[in-house]
Amino acid sequence: MRYIPNDLAGKKILITGGGGFIGSNLAFYLQKNHPAANITxxxxxxxxxxxxxGNPTSFGDQRNLDGFNGEIIHGNINSKEDLQKIVAGKFxxxxxxxxxxxxxxEDEAIMLQTNVKAFSDILVIAQQxxxxxxxxxxxxxxxxxxPPNRVGAQETPTNVxxxxxxxxxxxxxxxxxxxEGMHIVGLRYFNVFGPREFLKGKTASMILQLGLQALSNKKVRLFKFGEQHRDFIYVEDVVQANIKALDAVKPGVYNVGTGISRTFNDIVKALAQEIGEFEVEYFDNPYAFYQNHTQADIQETKEMLNFEPGFSLEPGISSYINEIKAIHEQKIYS
Ligand SMILES: NC(=O)c1ccc[n+]([C@@H]2O[C@H](COP(=O)([O-])OP(=O)(O)OC[C@H]3O[C@@H](n4cnc5c(N)ncnc54)[C@H](O)[C@@H]3O)[C@@H](O)[C@H]2O)c1
Incomplete structure (x- = not known):
């Protein structure tokens, strides 16, 4: 499923974080479907x-952008000097x-600087x-x-x-x-999975982690008893939401999920359909704070963004499984 918004030809488009999982998928989508756009x-x-x-402080990797023809700026959003490159780009x-x-x-200072302060700086640039x-x-x-999670209701985060x-x-x-007149749309992604997430290591989706465990060991490990619910959304749908947000009826914040929550045990079943049966071992969840049930209410996203998820869990995994197998066989990212 894809959507062509009103003419991106000649538009100067910036993707911050384009060396990461979702950003690189967005970059390739635009390159393929909007070849006359100017993508950085x-x-x-x-x-x-x-x-x-033990996780890297940033996951961006040039390998996610192999085949990308646009401009790449190596820059840090926390650097005023680097932000000037965004000003100069007139996007x-x-x-x-x-x-x-x-x-x-858990480091609040670096999290607030990178995720919040730098975002404010980018909004000011966008306004100018x-x-x-x-x-x-x-x-x-x-x-x-x-659940279901609604924008404006019960927003009580449990981590920094x-x-x-x-x-x-x-x-x-x-x-x-x-x-007034600015177009700013925030997209609350739920649990995203799909191609180009491998380099996120331990923070990649459960679908990739379990898929690789199953292929390597014929066994996967799950927190007891695998009935934690998540709204898993395929990265192609997240890209679609970003493109549709350009033409949002109303700026604001919207959920990006499928509207349906599924369990870790469901992932196991879907993977078994693709690669054959394997064993499951359950162990105690070591995390004091753990989201046990997420499910997006996407009514407003449908109405205001004309968003319609194209993939439920099983078709998403079917579409992704060849990349998981290729990673396992060390044909890519080796
Ligand atoms: N993947 C998910 O399930 C999910 C869910 C909800 C929200 N999100 C959000 O979506 C966005 C993309 O997530 P992702 O999964 O692609 O993660 P990712 O870590 O792969 O991508 C983030 C990118 O930002 C870059 N980056 C980090 N700090 C930077 C800095 N100071 N200056 C410049 N670049 C910097 C990283 O190098 C990386 O390429 C993030 O804002 C994330 O919080 C992701």
Missing amino acids: VFDCFRTGEFFPS DIIFHQAAISDTTV TNAKVIYASSAGTYGNSA YGSSKLLMDIIASKFLLEN
Whole structure:
């Protein structure tokens, strides 16, 4: 499923975080479907630094952009000097994906600087240069509140990451009130999975983690007893939401999920359909704060963005399984 919005030909489009999972998928979608658009990626890529968890401080990787023909700016959104490159680019559209995407990071100072302060700076640039802004928010804003999750209701994040994304939404709303005519749309992605997430390592989706475990060991490990519910959304649908957000009837914040929650056990069944049976071992969940049930209410997203998810869990996994097998066989990313 794809959607061609009103003429992107000749438009200058910036994707911050375009070296990461979702940003690179967006870059390739635009390159393929809007060849007359002028696409630039801005990313700090990997810096060789790590958080105490052992995860890199940024997941961007040039390998995600193999075959991308647009311009690539190596820059850090936390650097005023690097942000000047965005000012100079005079972009018509900014898809802002850059962020600390690792939900386990507890360092508030770096999370707030990267996810919140730098976002404010980008909004100011967009206001000065008259750019539309579509940015990545998150289902992390809802914490453990009761499903279905609705924008404006029960936003009680349980970690620093979720709080940073909620602050982004608050800042964007305030900015819209103060700057009439601006087009700013926040997209609360639920659990995204699909091609080009491998380099996120331990923070990649359960679909990839379980798929690789099953292929390598004929066995997967799940938190007891695999009945945690998530709204899993295929990356192609997330790309579609970003494109449709350009023509949103009303700026604001919208959920991006399928509207249906599925369990980790459902992933196991869907993977078994693709690669054959394997064993499941259940173990105690070590996390004190863990979202046990997320489910997007997407009524407003449908009405205001004309968004319609194209993939439920099983077709998403079918579409993705060849990449998972290729990673396992070390044919890619080796
Ligand atoms: N993947 C999901 O399930 C999911 C769910 C909800 C929200 N999100 C949000 O969607 C966006 C994209 O997520 P993703 O899964 O592609 O993660 P990702 O980590 O693969 O992509 C983020 C990109 O931002 C870059 N980046 C980080 N800090 C930067 C900095 N200071 N300056 C410049 N670039 C920087 C990274 O190098 C990386 O390429 C993020 O904002 C994330 O919080 C993702």
